[in-house]
Amino acid sequence: MKNYTVPAFLILLLSALFLFETLQSFGRANRANNDLASSRDEASLARQQLEAVQRAAAAAKENSAQADRFLETWMAEMQAESNIEQVFGRLDTLAVNNLLSPSGKNFTLNKNYYFNGRHTSVQNVNITVAGDYPRTLNWLGAVESAFPLARVEQISYTTNANSLALAVQFVFPRKFDSE
């Protein structure tokens, strides 16, 4: 008996290790099952969310058709009006066509134009023309027709002894989407 006491203890210890490992394997399997259940729930939740998003996206697409058509027109216009050289050239041409003499003109970039609840980037264009009052009105109408997005921010008529000067500040929006 004495000869086998320690070996018996060692073997029982080994058996205990095997049983411990067996218990551990249950733990690992349970963790894997929990992981599986969690992954399955996540996948299910993601599918539900996807369905909701897809429905919302389809609705948004459908609803934005009108806005898209509207934008298609006006974004092209905004692109065209973003070139300041062309704008100046056109303003001069229209002034000359209306027999007005353009005197001073300049432009400034205003990044903090407050519109629609936030600061927007706009191009301020100042121009002064001199001539007859009716011609200035015609010119103004022609400019507003040529640049429908341009907002007349300021109009100032001043008269001298012999002539009438019209100083106008136009505001051209650069973009409307948020930064």
Added chain:
Amino acid sequence: MIQQSIDLALGRAFAPDPIDTSVALARRFAKRPLLAVTIYKDGIEAVPVSFSGATPRFGEAVFNPTGGEDVDANFLRALAERHKARECLLNLSTGYTAVLSSRAARPENDEEAILLMRDNPERILGEPPTQGCRHSLAFHPTHNFAVVFAHRENEINMATALAAKAELGVARLHCGMSSLLIHILGNHWSEVEREAELLFVDRGSLFYLSVAEGSLGRPLFDVGLKEAALKQAIAERVGKLKSGGRVILVNSSEIDIESMIRERGTDTNIIAPLKDQAQPALLACCSDRPRLAYDLYPGERVVRPFAPMSLRIVPFVLWASIAASVAVIGINAFRQAQASRMANGYRQQTEMVNQMKKHGDDVIHDAQSRAENASAICNWLLISPPAQALLVDLTKEIEGATEQALRDGKPVARVDSMSLTRQEGQPQMRLVIVVLGEPSAANRIFQRISALFGRMGYSTVDLKETLVPQGFRYEHLLNMPKP
């Protein structure tokens, strides 16, 4: 330690070592063949032995006349190979002496007997052992008398050398007569009654002992006899048997001793307890448990320790736990792998779904962004109505007021300057007009302009009228009409 652990784990530890003399032969060779070898003066006789429970079964005996150690060894080796035996039992039929002793001390138990006879035989024998001899003892069952057999070591060594040469392990080595005596005293004592004479005869020797309820007689023996001498010795001994007494006869020779006793006509009661046994001495050697230095070859070899059956649960627990662990771990590993594979599948699915969701979110965000842009442009256009039309209307009102004043013969006023300023990003504008002239004329113009704004839907936020040289300055803050 490691070897013992392995033996215990494999269950080998519970099978006794075949050469472990402390374990009964029947147990050692329960599943192994054994070769019993009886060494006579003129040859050796080999018998295969198997065990059925505790009972030995003997096969066919093969006798080989002495032809030298090599010849004997070859004979034994060949026989052992034929019977697949690796161990042998050596039964010495010669080379012993026997004396009666009253000094021998009966040991407490068999283990003590073996150990003492190996390490300190004097304690058991009661006197120093005979030089060059080993001893075995047959005690009287009830009294402290013993027959002490002394076996010459050189004969023992020759026998073990023969076994070693034949590549056989020695499972037991003993003297047949000694074993027989122990067996008869131990198992057939009731046959002795008050008094009996024991007569043991084999093919070359004779042993005689008178036994009584409380005593043992002097042992008489003749060994290494040829057939004629044996016959003569038997005749002499038979002639000396007590008339009307009991004779316990064990005869394995060819001589019909019973007839010889009956021929005397002295009404001797013959008892032959092992009459049906072909090998009574070997039966005694194989049946008895090792005790009182029964084995003449004890403790000189390294034997594997023998685990008690109480530890039988240990390897069972080990293998059961291994089997259970392998099965359960295997199943759990399979479950784990399966679950991991499925979880990975779900994760990939989730990732794909999330990508699709992100795409959907992008679509929604893009649509919202476009809608916001469109709304912003729309708002921009709403707060930026063409100024020309307003100026034309203002001009018409001023002209109308002037024409009206001329028609009515009232004083007229003149617009000196006019400015229209829109509030930054707001649906508001500030009209500043400087009119030179009479207050009534200037006021008339301004009243018509105010009326115009009212008709167009503008609402007044603030109105200031201040004096300027030769006229008035009207500053009108207006909210643009709501769409």
